[in-house]
Amino acid sequence: MVDRRGEGDEVVTTTSKPPAESVAEVRERARAIPEAAVARLAVYLRVLSGMAEQGVTTISSEELAGAAGVNSAKLRKDLSYVGSYGTRGVGYDVEVLVSHIERILGLTRKHSVAVVGIGNLGHALANYGGFPSRGFPVAALFDIDPDLTGVPVGGIPVDHIDDITSICADREVSIGVIATPPQAAQAVCDRLVSAGVQCILNFAPVVLQVPDNVEVRKVDLAVEMQILSFHVARRADEAAVDVVNGVGVDGVVIRP
Amino acid sequence: MVDRRGEGDEVVTTTSKPPAESVAEVRERARAIPEAAVARLAVYLRVLSGMAEQGVTTISSEELAGAAGVNSAKLRKDLSYVGSYGTRGVGYDVEVLVSHIERILGLTRKHSVAVVGIGNLGHALANYGGFPSRGFPVAALFDIDPDLTGVPVGGIPVDHIDDITSICADREVSIGVIATPPQAAQAVCDRLVSAGVQCILNFAPVVLQVPDNVEVRKVDLAVEMQILSFHVARRADEAAVDVVNGVGVDGVVIRP
DNA sequence: CCGACTTTGTGCATACGTTCACAAGCGGTA
DNA sequence: TACCGCTTGTGAACGTATGCACAAAGTCGG
Numbered sequence: 001m002v003d004r005r006g007e008g009d010e011v012v013t014t015t016s017k018p019p020a021e022s023v024a025e026v027r028e029r030a031r032a033i034p035e036a037a038v039a040r041l042a043v044y045l046r047v048l049s050g051m052a053e054q055g056v057t058t059i060s061s062e063e064l065a066g067a068a069g070v071n072s073a074k075l076r077k078d079l080s081y082v083g084s085y086g087t088r089g090v091g092y093d094v095e096v097l098v099s100h101i102e103r104i105l106g107l108t109r110k111h112s113v114a115v116v117g118i119g120n121l122g123h124a125l126a127n128y129g130g131f132p133s134r135g136f137p138v139a140a141l142f143d144i145d146p147d148l149t150g151v152p153v154g155g156i157p158v159d160h161i162d163d164i165t166s167i168c169a170d171r172e173v174s175i176g177v178i179a180t181p182p183q184a185a186q187a188v189c190d191r192l193v194s195a196g197v198q199c200i201l202n203f204a205p206v207v208l209q210v211p212d213n214v215e216v217r218k219v220d221l222a223v224e225m226q227i228l229s230f231h232v233a234r235r236a237d238e239a240a241v242d243v244v245n246g247v248g249v250d251g252v253v254i255r256p
Numbered sequence: 257m258v259d260r261r262g263e264g265d266e267v268v269t270t271t272s273k274p275p276a277e278s279v280a281e282v283r284e285r286a287r288a289i290p291e292a293a294v295a296r297l298a299v300y301l302r303v304l305s306g307m308a309e310q311g312v313t314t315i316s317s318e319e320l321a322g323a324a325g326v327n328s329a330k331l332r333k334d335l336s337y338v339g340s341y342g343t344r345g346v347g348y349d350v351e352v353l354v355s356h357i358e359r360i361l362g363l364t365r366k367h368s369v370a371v372v373g374i375g376n377l378g379h380a381l382a383n384y385g386g387f388p389s390r391g392f393p394v395a396a397l398f399d400i401d402p403d404l405t406g407v408p409v410g411g412i413p414v415d416h417i418d419d420i421t422s423i424c425a426d427r428e429v430s431i432g433v434i435a436t437p438p439q440a441a442q443a444v445c446d447r448l449v450s451a452g453v454q455c456i457l458n459f460a461p462v463v464l465q466v467p468d469n470v471e472v473r474k475v476d477l478a479v480e481m482q483i484l485s486f487h488v489a490r491r492a493d494e495a496a497v498d499v500v501n502g503v504g505v506d507g508v509v510i511r512p
Numbered sequence: 513c514c515g516a517c518t519t520t521g522t523g524c525a526t527a528c529g530t531t532c533a534c535a536a537g538c539g540g541t542a
Numbered sequence: 543t544a545c546c547g548c549t550t551g552t553g554a555a556c557g558t559a560t561g562c563a564c565a566a567a568g569t570c571g572g
């Protein structure tokens with residue numbers, strides 16, 4: 001559980017100037033948590049928060065894994081990236097685990113959010129209670145429609161997208177959410193980037209071009225539907241094959 | 257490029273009854289496309305549709321990869337799962353590629369959608385033009401609130417969630433979208449499953465329990481935000497490390 | 513018809529993520 | 543204190559996904 005990377009070989013650690021490797025090493029450690037594990041940690045955190053509210057103080061990897069819908073070995077490995085805070089023979093202290101996951105996910109700082117594009121989806125996002133309650137206060141709303149400007153949505157007034165750069169910089173927005181039509185998305189993205197926003201959550205069905213230092217995640221509803229469609233088709237094919245081979249829909253063998 | 261799986265060894269193909277292997281083989285072929293590739297195929301499809309509208313008839317892997325934000329080798333490998341429909345020295349015929357990807361993704365059939373939970377998000381989804389235009393007509397809406405029952409949203413009347421089972425079965429809904437509060441999600445899911453819905457897109461922040469024959473995909477906004485938060489934190493750490501090691505924010509070396 | 517040039521499709525090596533299986537460590541009990 | 547049973551943490555094996563680099567296969571100009 002102790003991180004042993006960099007104990008061997010070239011680790012000389014000159015007091016004056018550490019070797020070039022060491023920079024990479026430290027970066028490595030920060031990068032060391034796999035992307036997939038980060039996503040799951042967020043899920044564990046939600047489950048654990050629920051447990052804590054119900055008065056649960058201790059939980060085993062088996063229980064937590066069940067509640068999070070993963071297998072327990074994966075869960076333990078994921079938690080090992082965070083550090084070893086379990087007690088063998090007992091399990092994990094819920095409170096302790098929550099605070100360590102929050103630290104790793106950077107949730108100890110508040111991350112102000114700006115939502116751009118106050119259509120149906122933008123409205124929903126602006127009113128979505130899950131953001132502020134989890135440490136992501138919505139600090140600004142933007143739309144291109146002048147009629148919307150000044151009208152408050154979910155308690156926050158809408159500003160014009162021409163003011164994105166100044167207002168986002170001013171209110172220290174760190175996460176931008178793009179809920180505009182696809183044609184407008186890249187232009188909006190560029191403004192957010194020039195305002196210093198480093199992370200973008202994109203709901204528009206376009207591939208955004210951004211500098212290397214900006215992180216983009218996309219949520220594409222049409223893509224999600226099409227993935228489901230693929231699975232429907234695959235299932236239908238399998239069922240057809242089974243019937244051809246004398247196996248019925250529920251695995252029942254036909255004409256045995 | 258021809259699919260050579262199953263050409264060797266045990267392929268005897270008795271005219272009366274094919275060997276047990278062959279069932280697995282065919283299943284294998286359907287399953288053979290990696291999940292990650294399926295998600296990208298949906299993106300390629302969108303880009304290609306846009307190209308087709310602009311009158312582009314032929315496209316190279318390099319161009320398409322650029323537009324889709326992936327590297328060209330990965331793109332070609334993804335397309336090879338679909339089949340080899342490119343021309344060496346030239347590229348791919350846009351129309352041909354579109355129709356083959358649509359076939360693989362099962363988009364040749366219509367997939368009716370039911371949205372459950374007509375709150376802010378449900379409203380947005382019911383009105384979202386991206387669904388019907390891509391072959392996913394919204395066939396039913398449901399909510400627990402009796403005041404909403406009968407009121408049309410986006411042209412479709414809202415029904416009560418007690419009627420999910422009968423109405424979904426009746427209208428042959430194949431994809432259910434859950435946009436309810438978390439407490440209601442599992443119960444709604446159970447009803448959808450008992451109506452024969454095989455695929456579910458879940459926006460509620462809970463882990464749904466479903467039978468093996470039902471496919472669930474989840475979109476969790478809080479999780480997306482927390483992943484972004486992690487990256488903000490990681491960047492901040494890296495920047496700090498760089499400064500300590502005499503490298504400034506833009507990679508500029510301090511005091512050289 | 514031939515040769516130069518372009519672009520695909522894929523074998524191979526590498527990186528990444530998942531799962532298994534078990535030693536190490538801790539609490540409880542006598 | 544010494545033992546026993548339980549659960550963590552992790553080394554190692556496995557499987558999947560990614561990227562490189564190049565032969566194969568096509569077009570086009572002469």
